[in-house]
Amino acid sequence: MTNFNATILEDTTKLSIKNRGYSYGDALFETIKVLSGKVLFWEDHYFRLMASMRIMRMEIPMHYTMEYLEEQIQNTLTANTLQNASARVKLTVYRNEGGLYLPENNDVSFIISVQKTEEDLYQLNESFYEVDLFKDYYMSPSLLSTLKTNNKALNVIGSIYAKENNLNNCLVLNTNKHVIEALNGNVFLVKDNQIKTPPVTDGCLKGVMRKQLMDILKLLPDYELVEASISPFELQKADELFISNVIIGIQPITKYRKKAFNTTVAKMLLQKLNVKLRLG
Missing domain, CATH: 3.30.470.10 (Aminotransferase class 4, branched-chain amino acid transferase, N-terminal domain)
Structure with a gap:
């Protein structure tokens, strides 16, 4: 109905x-x-x-x-x-x-x-999850690119590309060749105690789960949250990469090209998110 x-x-x-x-x-x-x-x-x-x-x-x-x-x-x-x-x-x-x-x-x-849906609270999926860059088309950063409109041709074509190449997802680039998001969510990069996510001005979706995670991170003294452009060269130097959206919560990326990643921060954040939901 x-x-x-x-x-x-x-x-x-x-x-x-x-x-x-x-x-x-x-x-x-x-x-x-x-x-x-x-x-x-x-x-x-x-x-x-x-x-x-x-x-x-x-x-x-x-x-x-x-x-x-x-x-x-x-x-x-x-x-x-x-x-x-x-x-x-x-x-x-x-x-x-x-x-x-x-x-x-x-x-x-x-x-x-x-x-x-079957799941109640968010569950961490730690199974193999491989991504690569989608470079056939680029996102032009503007107010329109931050909206959830029915104009999602890039995401559709990118999803087909991912399937054809046996990938679980792809990372989207803007016209400045910065990583801005995944095909179905925002992206976070962890290096040492710094957690970086692209700014909305780079053209990424103004994600609701992105906001929830940023609110949690701002309260954690052991980590520094940074909104800054992410270069593709930073991906292989990262300790951890993960994707966020309101349906899955957090999806850890386990492989990008030859680099494997851990899931330590993703696991910690998901626990805190579920605690917030229980208390709410």
Whole structure:
């Protein structure tokens, strides 16, 4: 069951071929983790969505409050008998039909879909996980590159490239040849007691889990958190690399080219993240 503008519909319901999210990628989405019925990091998701809608010059309806949209998420979970379960939620907001590249208006609609997940708290996956650079196309850093829009051609092609080369993931470069993120999340590099992640100005996604981990790291006196550009040459000198997103939490990278990495910091951070969720 899918929530279409506050109406619960069968998943077989079809969208118009004139839908602007389909026709022009004129849409934004949030991928949200629900833990035993609780929407995680909802405030961060909500404010990122609102900020993204403003950047996209979408008209934000007055009733799109944090409480209203969370209620719609809960209604969708209940309609799918997942109100007390753990789930993956996708909230998509798109500009309404009309116009070509130039829309006839800036009004919006939303769709919420849900999918049950097996894990409750975040689990550390320490199995073999190999990445390499994706160099066929580069991300041009701008405000638009930090948004979760339906324009994800680079991520799609990069994922196909990874599969064709027996890789678990790829790292994305910007036009300045800096490492900015993975295909499905933000990236962190550990060297000695310094933990580095690319700044949003380099073009990486303004990730919700990225923010959670940075908040935790700022409270740890034994580590120095640095937002700075990452050169591909730094990767093989690192002690540890890991990817973050709200669904997996933290995914350690175990191999990049000839370099193998440990998972010490990733394991520590995931434990602290789960403690934060329990206390929250």
